[in-house]
Amino acid sequence: MRNFSLYIILITFLSLNSCTEISPEIGEASIPSTERVVLLEELTGASCPNCPKGTAAVEAILKKFPGKVAAVGIHGKFLSEPTKKSKYDFRFKEAENLENWLRPWLGKPAATVNRVELGDPDQKYATVVTGQWESMVVSELNKPHRLSVLLDANYNQTDKSIEIDVTTIPLEDLDGSYNITVYITESKIIDAQIDGNVIKDVFEHNHVLRAFTTKFDGDALATNMKKGESIKKKYVFTPPIVEGLWVKENLEVVVAVHKSSSNDREVIQTAFKKLKG
Amino acid sequence: MFRNILCLLFFSIATFSYAQDKGIISGAFETNANIFLRDSAINAINIPQYDHQFFGGEAWLNLNYKIKGFTFGSRFDMFHNSNLRNPTGSYSGTGIGRWYVKKEIDKVEISAGYLYDQIGSGFIFRAFETRPLFIDNALYGVSAKYQFNENWHLMGFAGKQKNAFETYTGNIKGIRTEGFVSLGTEENPLTLAPGFGFVNRTLSDEYMNAVVDVLRTYQEADRFKPVYNTYATTIYNTLNYKGLSLYTEVALKSNDVFNNPFAEKQELVGDNTLGKLVKAQGSVFYGSLSYVMGNLGVTVEAKRTENFSFRVDPNLTLLRGMINFLTPLNRQNTFRLTARYSPAALDISEMAYNFDVRYKFSKALSANVNFSDIKTLEGDRLFQEIFTELIYKYKRKWQLTSGLQLVTYNQEIYETKAEVPLVKTVVPYIDLLYKFTPQKSLRAEFQYMETKQDFGSWLFGLLEFGLAPRWSFEASGMYNNKPKKANSKGEIEKTLYPTFGIVFFNEGQRYSLRYVKQVEGIVCSGGICRLEPAFSGVRFAMNTTF
Numbered sequence: 001m002r003n004f005s006l007y008i009i010l011i012t013f014l015s016l017n018s019c020t021e022i023s024p025e026i027g028e029a030s031i032p033s034t035e036r037v038v039l040l041e042e043l044t045g046a047s048c049p050n051c052p053k054g055t056a057a058v059e060a061i062l063k064k065f066p067g068k069v070a071a072v073g074i075h076g077k078f079l080s081e082p083t084k085k086s087k088y089d090f091r092f093k094e095a096e097n098l099e100n101w102l103r104p105w106l107g108k109p110a111a112t113v114n115r116v117e118l119g120d121p122d123q124k125y126a127t128v129v130t131g132q133w134e135s136m137v138v139s140e141l142n143k144p145h146r147l148s149v150l151l152d153a154n155y156n157q158t159d160k161s162i163e164i165d166v167t168t169i170p171l172e173d174l175d176g177s178y179n180i181t182v183y184i185t186e187s188k189i190i191d192a193q194i195d196g197n198v199i200k201d202v203f204e205h206n207h208v209l210r211a212f213t214t215k216f217d218g219d220a221l222a223t224n225m226k227k228g229e230s231i232k233k234k235y236v237f238t239p240p241i242v243e244g245l246w247v248k249e250n251l252e253v254v255v256a257v258h259k260s261s262s263n264d265r266e267v268i269q270t271a272f273k274k275l276k277g
Numbered sequence: 278m279f280r281n282i283l284c285l286l287f288f289s290i291a292t293f294s295y296a297q298d299k300g301i302i303s304g305a306f307e308t309n310a311n312i313f314l315r316d317s318a319i320n321a322i323n324i325p326q327y328d329h330q331f332f333g334g335e336a337w338l339n340l341n342y343k344i345k346g347f348t349f350g351s352r353f354d355m356f357h358n359s360n361l362r363n364p365t366g367s368y369s370g371t372g373i374g375r376w377y378v379k380k381e382i383d384k385v386e387i388s389a390g391y392l393y394d395q396i397g398s399g400f401i402f403r404a405f406e407t408r409p410l411f412i413d414n415a416l417y418g419v420s421a422k423y424q425f426n427e428n429w430h431l432m433g434f435a436g437k438q439k440n441a442f443e444t445y446t447g448n449i450k451g452i453r454t455e456g457f458v459s460l461g462t463e464e465n466p467l468t469l470a471p472g473f474g475f476v477n478r479t480l481s482d483e484y485m486n487a488v489v490d491v492l493r494t495y496q497e498a499d500r501f502k503p504v505y506n507t508y509a510t511t512i513y514n515t516l517n518y519k520g521l522s523l524y525t526e527v528a529l530k531s532n533d534v535f536n537n538p539f540a541e542k543q544e545l546v547g548d549n550t551l552g553k554l555v556k557a558q559g560s561v562f563y564g565s566l567s568y569v570m571g572n573l574g575v576t577v578e579a580k581r582t583e584n585f586s587f588r589v590d591p592n593l594t595l596l597r598g599m600i601n602f603l604t605p606l607n608r609q610n611t612f613r614l615t616a617r618y619s620p621a622a623l624d625i626s627e628m629a630y631n632f633d634v635r636y637k638f639s640k641a642l643s644a645n646v647n648f649s650d651i652k653t654l655e656g657d658r659l660f661q662e663i664f665t666e667l668i669y670k671y672k673r674k675w676q677l678t679s680g681l682q683l684v685t686y687n688q689e690i691y692e693t694k695a696e697v698p699l700v701k702t703v704v705p706y707i708d709l710l711y712k713f714t715p716q717k718s719l720r721a722e723f724q725y726m727e728t729k730q731d732f733g734s735w736l737f738g739l740l741e742f743g744l745a746p747r748w749s750f751e752a753s754g755m756y757n758n759k760p761k762k763a764n765s766k767g768e769i770e771k772t773l774y775p776t777f778g779i780v781f782f783n784e785g786q787r788y789s790l791r792y793v794k795q796v797e798g799i800v801c802s803g804g805i806c807r808l809e810p811a812f813s814g815v816r817f818a819m820n821t822t823f
Contacts, residue, residue, distance in 0.1 A: 023502040024485060026492045049693045052550050059546035060494060077323050078365065083695075103325070104366040106595070121370070121441065122363060129592045131491025131554070194695040196551045204547075 030138070031065060035148070038140040039256045039270040040133065041072045042111045042207075043099055043126055045080030046090065052195040052203070054109025057130040059206070061137055069137055070254045070272035071207040072183050074099055079108050083199050085192035088245060090208050094216040098209075101217055102126050114140045114267040115258060125265070146171050147225075151271040153253040162275060164213060164235040166255050174225040174268070179218030179260040182235055184211040188250045210246070213237045217265075221257060251275050300344030307408070307820040310334035311360075314814040319772060319794060321813035325367040326358055333358035333367065337374065337408070348379040350390075354442075361411040362441070364809050372442045375415060386422040391415035391439055394432075396453045396474030399602035400528035400561045400585070401509035404438070412596055415439040416449065429456040438589045438598060445589040445598055446483050451476035461518070470515040478600060480505045480534075484590040488534055491554055491592065496543040501556045507533040509559075509587060509601075520569040528585070530559035535586040536594065537625055554591055559584035561603065572637040578606050579630050583654060586624040606631040607649040608664055610682070613737050613755065614704050614724040617798055618686035620660040626653045643668045645680075658699065661685040678708040688731060700730040718743040722753075732796065733761035749780040755796060772796075786821040 042058055044051045058071050075090035076099025082089045102112060102125050110126035113136035118127055127133070150167040164182060185207045193203035213235040222231055239246040252274050258267040311333050313326040326333050334357050341350040354374030362368040377390030393415055395403040404416040418436015425431070435450035453474045461467035480488070480503075488503045513526035534556050542553035565578040580603075588598040603622035606629040610616040622629075629651040637643040644667050651660040666680040682704040688697045706724040713719070722739040739753035755774040763769050778791035795812040 021505055023504060024489050026489055026500055026502070028493065047695075049695050050552060052548070053542070053552055056542075056544035056547050056550050057494065060544065063546055100323075100328075104363060104368075106363060106366075121368065122366070128594065129487065129491065131494050132487060132592070134494045135490035195548075197689040197693070197695045197697075199696050 031068075032138065032141045034068070034141050035145045036141050036143065037068055037070060037149075037270040037272070038114050038137055039070050039072070039254070039267045040111055040113055040137065041074055041098075041102070041115070041126070043076065043078075043102065043105060043108050044073045045075050045078065045108055046083055046086055046192065046205075047081050047194050048079035048108045049194050049196055050107075051079070051109045052193060052200075054111065054130050055206070057109075057133055058111070061134050064134070065137060065141070068141055070256075070270045072185055072209050072254055073205070073207045074102075074209050076100070083192045083194055085199050085201055088189065088191050090189075090205070090210075092211075094212050095209050098216045113137055114270075115265045116140065117264075117266075145269070146174060147257055147269040149255055149257055149269045149271040151253065151255050151273045153273045153275050155248050155251075155275040155277040157277060159238065161236050161238040162251070162253070164237070164253050164255075166233040166235075166271070167230050168221065168225075168233075168257055168269075169230045170225040170227050172227050176264075177223045177260045178221045178225065178257055178268070180214060180221040180233060181216070181218035181256045181258065182213040183209055183254040183256075184213065184237060184239070185252045185254060186210045186246065186250050187252065188247070189245065207252070210251075211237060211239070218256075218258060218260060220260065248275050300342055302340070302342045303823065304338065304340040305820070305822045306336070306338045308334065308336040308818065310817040311812075312815040316794065316811075316813035318770070319774065319811045319813060320797060321794075321811045324360065324365050324810070326360055327813075330358045330367060333360055335359050335361060335408075339375075346381045349377075350379075351376040359411075361409070370442055374413065374442065375439075384424045386424070387419070388421075389419045391417050392420055392434065392436070394420065394434065395602070396451065396476065397472055397511045397513040397526050397528070398563065398604050400526060400563070400604075401474055401511045401530070401587070401601055402449070402451055402476045403600075403602035405602065410596055412599075413439055413441075414599060417444045418449075428458070430454065438600065440598070446481035447589040448479045448481070449476065449589070449600060465519070466517075468515075468517045470517075472511075472513045474511045474513075476509045476600070478507050478509075478587070478589065480590070484592070487590070487592050488554065495553065496545060498543050499553055503534045503554075503556065504532055507531055507587070522565075522567040524563075524565040526561070526563045528561040528563075530585060530587060532556050532558055533584075533587065534591040535584070535588065536591060537584070537586075539625060555584075557584045559587070561585050563604070574633075574635040576633040577631070578633075580604065580606050580627070581654070582622070582624060582627040582629075584625060605629075607651065607660060607662055608633070608647045610664070612706050612708070612722065612724055613739075613753075614726045614735055615664070615682045615706060617726065617735075618684050618688075618700055618702060620651060620686065620691055623651075623653075623659070623690070626655065627659070628652050628654055641670050657687075657690075658685060659687045659690055673712060675709065675711045677710075679706065681705050698730055700728060702726050702728040716745045718745070729761070731761065732757055734759035747782055749782075751778045751780070751791075752776070757796070785823065787819065789816075789818045791816045 042054055044054055061069055062071060074095050076096040080091050105123050105126040106128045109130060110128045111133050112125040115125045117124060148169040152165040154163045156163055187206040189205040189208055190202055191205055193200050252272055254272040256267045256270045258265055313331055315322055315327040321327060336355040338353040351373060352375035355371045356368050358367045358369055375391040377388060377392060379388045393404050404414050406413045416434060416436040417439050418434060420432060420434035422430055422432040431454045433452045437444040437448060455472040458469040485505060492500055509530040511526060511528035516523040534554055537555045538552045540553050540555050542550050544550055561582050563580045567576045582603060587601045589600060590598050603624055605622040607620055632648045635645045647664040649662040652658055663683040669677045684702045686700040688694050688700050704724055704726045708722045710718060710720045720741040724737040726735040728734055736756040736758050741749060741751040743749045753776045757772045760769050760771055774794040774796050776791055776793045778789060780789040792815050793812055797811045798809060
């Protein structure tokens with residue numbers, strides 16, 4: 001009987017030697033030629049130890065797909081409190097609302113790409129697997145371009161306000177109800193960030209969600225849009241005066257047009273622009 | 278739907294059989310029901326249950342039926358706004374959580390369905406369930422076990438791992454052979470219980486595509502060719518000689534793709550970060566030596582773990598998709614404050630020792646000293662515990678348990694908290710059980726945790742009045758008497774976490790109703806731990822077997 005067991009062990013080891021598998025090739029992601037611009041909403045936070053990894057993934061995506069991806073860093077509630085070395089607190093109520101609206105998710109960093117449902121009961125829109133964000137972006141860029149969003153964002157020196165003009169033009173008939181969400185983000189904010197088990201005093205926070213000019217889940221835009229029928233929207237936002245923040249050169253306006261049903265929030269087109277003036 | 282039809286079919290067969298031959302039907306029911314009461318003072322906020330759901334719970338009903346060498350079983354699971362799956366989320370799901378059929382035919386035992394089993398200590402394979410942590414890693418597949426003789430068997434299995442009401446898509450298969458050998462003489466018996474196990478996990482195309490997607494984003498220096506197949510093997514043996522028992526196990530894993538949270542990853546933009554997929558071989562070496570002589574019992578354990586994360590999908594994290602189970606070596610404490618800082622077994626780099634001595638001075642007096650030491654393979658301190666316990670029994674009237682615990686706990690690693698110092702605690706504790714009559718008893722617990730780290734120092738007291746065999750009443754309080762941490766209002770306050778409870782026993786049934794305020798902390802179950810947020814509310818639990 002003991003001999004039999006030895007045979008089992010021997011056969012197992014011998015059979016392993018004959019198992020040489022063919023591994024998949026790791027190619028480069030192809031960059032589609034498209035007018036589509038996708039929205040990448042990153043759930044992040046200053047007290048989130050793994051979030052610098054998410055930040056790096058977002059920056060790499062922006063570098064790889066210039067002009068094709070709009071990033072929004074949402075500092076909501078979870079792990080978003082300032083560190084003991086922070087100067088600023090990026091949290092605000094609407095950001096927390098958006099973070100909750102994108103639940104369930106497993107942790108941070110996590111990101112949604114065009115709020116496409118992932119089919120995972122633990123992660124409805126936002127996945128914690130940072131390495132999958134890029135392939136999600138490619139997948140979204142490969143979808144048909146169905147709506148043009150023209151955006152103009154100007155800084156009014158006189159009253160220190162931001163004037164945002166948006167025109168949407170459907171490229172085909174679009175059934176259903178659509179909302180529009182307008183975000184103001186700020187980049188190049190130097191402040192503390194937890195990275196693993198250390199607090200980095202000097203960390204560049206980019207695409208930080210600073211305000212909405214619409215409701216956090218969007219304002220109603222249209223229902224059953226017809227091809228070629230444009231819709232114009234105008235928003236005016238006056239940034240508060242805070243030392244070191246709201247630097248106009250670092251502000252960006254992001255506009256997303258998305259479905260508005262409770263079960264379908266997919267973004268169909270995004271536009272983003274730095275402020276002029 | 279298919280599972281429901283199958284279950285119906287099995288029980289139809291069972292009912293049909295019942296008409297011809299009497300079988301045995303058995304079962305168990307367990308339920309938890311929570312009412313969530315928002316309390317920002319203890320950070321019991323910001324999850325859907327506190328914000329708008331207010332109620333959440335779970336229930337499991339097991340039914341087993343044995344007849345003519347067949348065993349049929351099924352389990353109905355219900356999760357209703359449950360916070361078990363994700364402590365900061367809400368999960369609802371209802372359905373057949375498990376079904377299985379088992380048949381013994383002569384020397385062969387065949388099983389199909391959702392199966393629980395393990396190889397050795399579980400280092401390479403363990404299909405198990407731990408409800409408090411939402412772990413149900415049953416193997417959905419088949420197994421066959423051949424009993425060569427009373428001492429030796431060979432078992433083979435294949436299937437997929439369960440994932441709530443679905444399954445993961447990768448395949449797992451393996452074999453196990455175990456035996457028993459008696460050597461020596463009747464006066465000096467020497468026995469061996471050797472075993473060998475082998476497991477192969479094949480990544481599904483879905484998971485491999487996800488791995489490739491991730492690797493495509495890596496810089497050249499971090500890239501590697503992933504493998505679909507990982508092979509793990511283990512050899513183990515228990516040697517018994519008189520009062521001596523020696524268990525040894527060596528487990529090895531071939532090149533596997535897994536997430537190493539401590540590996541440095543090159544970034545295209547900005548500084549390098551920590552954590553990436555890697556491909557590496559893994560190993561676990563484990564030994565446990567126990568010796569009992571008269572009133573003395575000594576146990577020494579050691580375990581070395583390197584790169585032994587083994588999951589159905591390398592992109593899974595936390596407690597999801599674990600194929601194996603790594604035994605924790607520290608003492609599993611039961612008192613509230615002595616259990617507060619408990620380490621989870623680490624799969625990437627761990628060297629752990631445990632030393633336990635028990636001595637019985639007399640029928641009334643016994644003592645236990647335990648020492649655990651856990652470091653990374655690089656020598657960084659993870660955990661250390663010195664635990665002493667003295668038990669004194671005075672006839673059947675009262676029993677006193679008392680001792681001291683000293684812990685050093687690496688919160689940075691176990692709870693991924695940045696720039697926090699090692700938590701060092703000193704916990705004296707005392708537990709007194711006094712029996713007024715055989716039916717009436719009073720148990721009092723008192724513990725004090727002195728620490729300058731994390732939440733600061735704690736006091737814990739409990740009174741439990743038992744009216745056997747039916748009732749038990751309890752009141753306890755955990756008081757943060759030297760607080761260090763601000764609550765959600767930004768204030769550092771002394772906070773009391775009270776609990777009041779009633780437990781009722783009736784035959785095989787147990788009902789408990791508690792009002793609970795519980796601080797955030799590590800919850801460990803079956804040697805697996807996770808960080809749980811604070812709880813505030815009412816908990817009802819009931820379980821019964823029949």
